Structure formats: C-alpha cells, structure tokens
Amino acid sequence: MFEVISNDILAPNLHRMVIRAPRIAPVRRPGQFVIVRVGRGDERIPLTIGDADPAVGTITLFIQAIGASTRKIVAIPAGGSILDVAGPLGKPTHLANWKRVACIGGGVGTAVLFPLVKALAATESQITTIIGGRSSQYVILADELAALSETLLITTEDGSLGRKGFVTAELSELIADPLRTPDAVFAIGPVPMMRAIAELTRPHGIETIVSLNPIMIDGTGMCGGCRVVVDGESKFACVDGPEFDGHLVDFAGLSDRLTTYRDQEAALCHAANE
Ligand code: FES
Numbered sequence: 001m002f003e004v005i006s007n008d009i010l011a012p013n014l015h016r017m018v019i020r021a022p023r024i025a026p027v028r029r030p031g032q033f034v035i036v037r038v039g040r041g042d043e044r045i046p047l048t049i050g051d052a053d054p055a056v057g058t059i060t061l062f063i064q065a066i067g068a069s070t071r072k073i074v075a076i077p078a079g080g081s082i083l084d085v086a087g088p089l090g091k092p093t094h095l096a097n098w099k100r101v102a103c104i105g106g107g108v109g110t111a112v113l114f115p116l117v118k119a120l121a122a123t124e125s126q127i128t129t130i131i132g133g134r135s136s137q138y139v140i141l142a143d144e145l146a147a148l149s150e151t152l153l154i155t156t157e158d159g160s161l162g163r164k165g166f167v168t169a170e171l172s173e174l175i176a177d178p179l180r181t182p183d184a185v186f187a188i189g190p191v192p193m194m195r196a197i198a199e200l201t202r203p204h205g206i207e208t209i210v211s212l213n214p215i216m217i218d219g220t221g222m223c224g225g226c227r228v229v230v231d232g233e234s235k236f237a238c239v240d241g242p243e244f245d246g247h248l249v250d251f252a253g254l255s256d257r258l259t260t261y262r263d264q265e266a267a268l269c270h271a272a273n274e
Contacts, residue, residue: 001081001082001083002019002020002021002081002082002083002084002085003019003020003079003080003081004017004018004019004076004077004078004079004080004081004082005018005019005020005058005078006018006078007074007076007077007078010062010111010140010141011133011137011138011139011140012137012138013064013065013066013074014062014063014064014065014108014111014140015062015063015065015074016050016060016061016062016063016111017060017061017062017063017073017074017076018058018059018060018061019058019059019060019061019082019085020057020058021034021057021058021059021085022057024049024052024059024085024087024088025052025053025054025056025057025058025059026052026054026057027088028049028052028059028087028088029088029092029093030092030093030115030116030118030119031048031090031091031092031093031115031116031211031242031243032048032049032087032088032089032090032091032092033046033047033048033049033087033088033089033090033219033242034046034047034049034059034061034085034086034087034088034089035047035084035085035086035087035089035216035218035219036061036073036082036084036085036086037082037083037084037086038069038072038073038076038082038083039083040083042069042072042083043068043069044084044216044217044218044219045069045070045073046089046213046216046219046238047061047062047063048061048062048111048112048115048211048213048242049061049087049088049115050062050111050112050114050115051114051115051118059085062108062111062112062114064108086219087219089219089220089238089239090237090238090239090241090242091239091240091241091242091243093116093119093209093243094209094243095119095120095123096184097123097124097125098123098125098182098183098184098207099124099125099126099183100125100126100128100180100181100182100183101120101125101126101127101128101182101183101184101185101186102127102128102129102130102171102174102182102184102185102186103116103117103120103127103128103129103130103149103185103186104129104130104131104132104167104171104185104186104187104188104189104193104197105129105130105131105132105167105188105189106131106132106133106167106188106189106190106193107132107133107134107138107189107190108140108189109188109189109190109193109211110131110133110139110140110141110145110188110189111140111141112188112211112213113129113131113145113186113188114141114144114145116186116188116211117129117145117148117149118148120148121148121149126150127148127149127150127151128149128150128151128152128153128174128180128182129145129146129148129149129151129152129153130152130153130154130155130167130170130171130174131145131152131153131154131155131167132154132155132156132157132162132166132167132189132193133156133157133161134156134157134158135156135157135158135160135161136156136160136161138156139154139156139161139162142154153170155167155169155170166193166196167189167193167197168193168196168197168200171185171197171200171201172200175200175201175204175206181204181206182206183206183207184206184207184208184209185197185201185206185207185208185209185246186208186209186210186211187208187209187210187211187246188210188211191251191254191255191258192255194210194246194249194251195251197210197246198210198246198247198249198251201246201247202247207245208245208246208247209243209244209245209246210243210244210245210246210249211241211242211243212228212237212241212242212243212244212249212254213237213242214226214227214228214237214254214257214258215257215258216237216238218238219238220238220239221236221238221239221240224236226238226241227257228241228244228249228250228253228254228257229249229250229253229254230244230245230248230249230250231245231248
C-alpha cells in the first residue's frame with residue numbers, strides 16, 4: 001500500500017497529492033509517469049510524476065478529477081492509502097543544448113509541464129514559460145514556474161489574469177521576435193492546443209515536442225490501448241512516449257481515440273453520483 005501524505009486542491013477539480021513511494025522517488029526522471037489503482041478491480045489511471053523528493057521517498061502527482069476513477073483517487077485524504085502505484089514508466093524527457101526554449105502548458109497540462117521546466121532550469125537554456133487556462137482559477141503553479149523561468153507569460157480565455165486569449169498568441173509574438181525565437185517548444189495540454197502549436201511552429205522548422213496522454217491500461221506496451229500514429233507508424237505512448245515530435249503526430253486520430261469511452265464514462269459517473 002502507498003500512503004497519501006497530503007492532498008491539496010490546486011484548482012477546481014485539480015488536486016496535488018504527495019504519496020510515499022520510496023522505490024520510485026529516487027529513480028524517476030522528468031517526463032515519466034506512474035499507473036495508479038486505488039483498490040482491487042479499480043481502473044488503472046496513468047498520472048505524470050510532477051515532482052519527487054528522494055530524501056524522504058515521496059512523489060507528487062497532479063490529478064484532474066474528470067471521471068469516476070479519478071474522483072475516487074482525489075477523495076482519499078492524507079493518511080489514506082492507494083493499493084498500487086506502478087512505475088516509473090515511459091521514456092524520460094530528452095534534453096538538448098537549446099539556447100532558447102518555450103515551455104507551454106494549458107490547463108492541467110501545466111502540472112505535467114512543471115517537472116520538465118524544473119529539469120530545463122538546471123541547463124543553460126533560457127526558458128520562456130507560457131501557461132493558460134479558462135480563467136484565473138484554472139491557472140496553476142504560476143509562482144513555482146516563474147521562479148524557474150526567465151520569463152513567465154499567462155493567458156486566460158476570459159482575461160481575468162494575464163493576456164486575454166490563448167497561449168498561441170504569446171507564442172506567435174515570441175517566434176516573430178528574432179531575439180526571442182525559441183529553438184525548441186514543449187507543448188502540453190488539450191489536444192487542440194498542442195495541434196495548434198505544432199501548426200504554428202511547423203513553417204519555422206522549430207523543434208516541437210508534445211506530451212500525449214491517451215487511454216492507457218497496462219502501461220507496458222502489451223494492451224495497445226495507448227496507440228497513437230506518429231509519422232504514419234503506430235506507436236505506444238506508454239513505452240515509446242509519452243513525448244513525441246508534434247509535427248509528426250496524427251492529432252485527429254488521437255482525438256477520436258480519446259472520446260471512444262465517453263458514453264461509458266458518463267454512465268459510470270452517473271451511477272457513482274446516485
Ligand atoms: Fe497498453 Fe500502452 S497502455 S500498450
């Protein structure tokens with residue numbers, strides 16, 4: 001069993017949970033994830049490892065409560081426990097000697113971006129971080145990311161914090177300024193956001209890395225649930241990713257697969273609420 005050390009609400013339906021996982025904490029690398037199962041017979045949920053403290057043997061997970069299983073996880077209070085936390089899984093983020101990097105997070109994607117920015121902050125790269133959300137209450141980790149970045153830019157759809165609009169507006173301005181044009185862009189968030197960013201950087205030949213979060217079951221490359229098409233080839237996000245070249249991802253196919261179980265999920269949530 002894995003003890004829950006703390007469970008805080010960061011934004012509506014978004015929790016930050018610290019879990020005792022002494023075997024995972026010292027070996028996990030940025031970009032990797034775990035698969036969590038609350039109890040016997042429960043769904044297996046992939047969650048990015050947002051941070052780790054090897055000295056005390058804990059990992060930090062950011063959990064968006066959007067379905068029956070994730071709601072069950074976030075309902076566990078400090079002092080409670082989780083049956084399985086398997087990992088670390090997935091390939092770690094590949095870091096190169098970029099001069100300037102733009103790191104872009106949308107909504108809960110900002111939480112997935114956090115360990116990546118932390119890793120980049122230990123390199124020579126200049127980091128511009130752009131984060132966005134529907135409104136100010138959905139913008140998370142701004143102080144933490146500001147401390148790790150040269151520049152932090154914020155956008156909200158309703159203009160309640162930062163620039164009104166989308167993260168792509170800030171990225172367009174960066175690209176247009178020769179003194180700020182990034183050599184590489186990391187984009188993590190909703191599929192339409194990652195797709196829009198990839199299309200924005202494509203004509204400029206800017207390396208663009210996206211982190212995908214398709215449906216996962218075993219997390220070991222055996223079930224095929226996390227299949228995505230990259231450069232015309234089937235890849236498994238759990239073992240070949242979760243990070244891929246954004247210019248080569250079939251985002252339309254990914255969107256279709258993500259909505260495959262929407263009706264069943266709605267029925268489960270309905271049953272859980274009755
Ligand atoms: Fe089963 Fe990736 S989760 S192959």
